[in-house]
Amino acid sequence: MSGNQGSFSLFQEILADQTQEINDLRQYITNQEQQLNTMKERLMRIRIAVLMNESVLRPFFRVPPRQRDPSYYPVIDMDLEAIEWMQANNIGGQQNAIRRFEAIYGMNLRKCKILVRTAPEEIVEAMNQRAELHYSPCYRRSLRDNSKIKRMKLICSEIIKLWEDCQSAAYPSDQIMVKRSNLERLLNEFWDGQGKKTEWFGKRKVNLSGNKVV
Incomplete structure (x- = not known):
């Protein structure tokens, strides 16, 4: 009988330990x-x-790129x-937020929802890049590169338009690749120019097949 009691006590201790571990895990979760x-x-x-x-x-763009909080960059699905x-x-x-959203991304809210849900990653990237070109002061204040910035915005719009026009046809991957390559070249030329003029922005290389390096 005492042996059974000892086994039962051991079982209770193990059960109590497991219960505590489960409770600790629940609290951790x-x-x-x-926090999330x-x-x-x-x-x-x-x-x-x-x-x-x-x-x-304004305060966000007053600090060097490496010190900026990435939460402030335009990301369409986040917005x-x-x-x-x-x-x-x-x-x-x-309504004010929606109007600003549509101005930043150059498309109405409903179409943006469809785009984020159905478009390939490179199309969403083009939307985000066009938005950054639209409202980032380092682009907007660069009078010397104004024509280049307009060209980059146009390329972003052309990439998006290619996707919109291909809904009933084959995806124009080759055309989009060429435009992305041109956009990447112009972006890197812009940031190389910024690096030569001032260390404020630093040199920033852009690789549209991956992430920006700042």
Whole structure:
């Protein structure tokens, strides 16, 4: 009998330890979820602030690129999520945010949702790049490179248009590749020029098959 009691006590200890481990794991998961929710809310509020008021970007662009918070760069799917977050949390100024969103990305909200959901990655990249060319002061204030910046915006628009026009035809991958190559060349020429003029921006190489290197 005592042997059975000893085995039962050992079983209870093991069960208690496992229960504690499970509770600790649940608490860890809860803490992680809270941290993720806090981070997401911060990100959403940053994107909303940018959409609502462009002046929010001024301090962002006053620091060298390597020190900038990437949360402030235009990313279309993130901004779509920010608008949905505004709607879900009943935050005021939604129409103003939507108008700014459509001005930044050059397309109405409904079409942007379709694009993000269905377009290949390089098309979404073109949307993001065109948005950055639209509102980044380092592009907007560069009078010397104004024609080059206009050309880069046009190439981004042409890439997007190629995708829009191919819905019932074969995807024009070769044409898009050529335009992406031209865009990459112009972007690198622009940043090489910025590097020669000042160390403020630094030299930034762009590889459209991967990420920007700043």
